[in-house]
Amino acid sequence: MTTADVSVRVAWAQDAAAIAAVQRRAWEQRYDALLPDLLTERGLDADTHAEAWQATLARPPEARHRALVALERATVVGFVLTGPATDPDADPAVEGAIGELTVHPERVREGHGSRLLQAAVDTLVADGFTRVTTWVDSTDDETRAFLAGAGWEPDGASRELADETGAGTVKQVRLHASIGDPPL
Template sequence: MSNPSADVSVRVAWGEDAAAIAAVQVKAWRSEYAATLPAEVLASMDPADFAAAWEASLARPKDARNRVLVALERATVRGFAVTGPASDPDTDPVADGEILELSVDPDHTRQGHGSRLVQACAETLRADRFERAVTWLPSTDDVRRGFLAEAGWAPDGAHRELDLTGDGSVRVKQVRLHTDLSGLDASQV
């Protein structure tokens, strides 16, 4: 007799997913930026405002290669990711894709949702004919960096500093990671 497995999957997001994506995003950002952003900024994040933006984005993406993927547990959104062409000045928007956002509900991490999303992002970017993928993460996020390193991502030397509040009071240093989407490993090159 086999043990039952959880009903988990990743699929392209639908317009009806906007509110659930927004709820995960706000919860994840409140957790991720708790030590960075002022408490009043985090408290003012309203999932309804985020949902309206997601509805518009899902209905009219800026580029045909922009994709939103959701990680599901049964029919509940547990995480999401956004892919599209890379936009950094030193990248090629034809050959380089990007994971623009990767968030998992903090109460449901370490259950495979992030791994499934990263794999689905790579497959989606490859299907969109990108040869390389990049993503940005806070330079202090050793957990996420380790997670992505295990999935074949590595720093490419690029770094930046973001001004999260627009007034210079909250800055986040980020590093860029990359991975080859061609499916070839170093021994095949």
């Protein structure tokens, strides 16, 4: 059997360790100083992180929650999470969300992010959503520019995430895009 050089597919439970490794590597780069404390506080070593992903992939909260993986041959190089929007001002019947879109830092600018984003939007449209949102770190100009280039815009919402001690915080802004047609 031959496989395409690059592709996107629904994540399988067997992808858990690879997804966890991509996520940890991206987090190391993105949150460098905050990450060790955050992982230590939560007791999230590599094995525990992979086990958490395995449980999530094996039993998603509902059918409209999906994880998709970007592959280069058979290697997971990125992932995206989709599902109904959960923000207090969202209508989860028509508004979907991208919970996280992550590409391994050594594999960015190779088209994996674009393929994941398109597959996520296609999945959300197939699930009947007409609008999609995502939260982006306020200092992540690269991701914001990537999403803006794909037609996403800020909607004015912001939030601040803090660890349990309050010592580390991450400020985020929400972006949105219209997808699909509204229901009749």
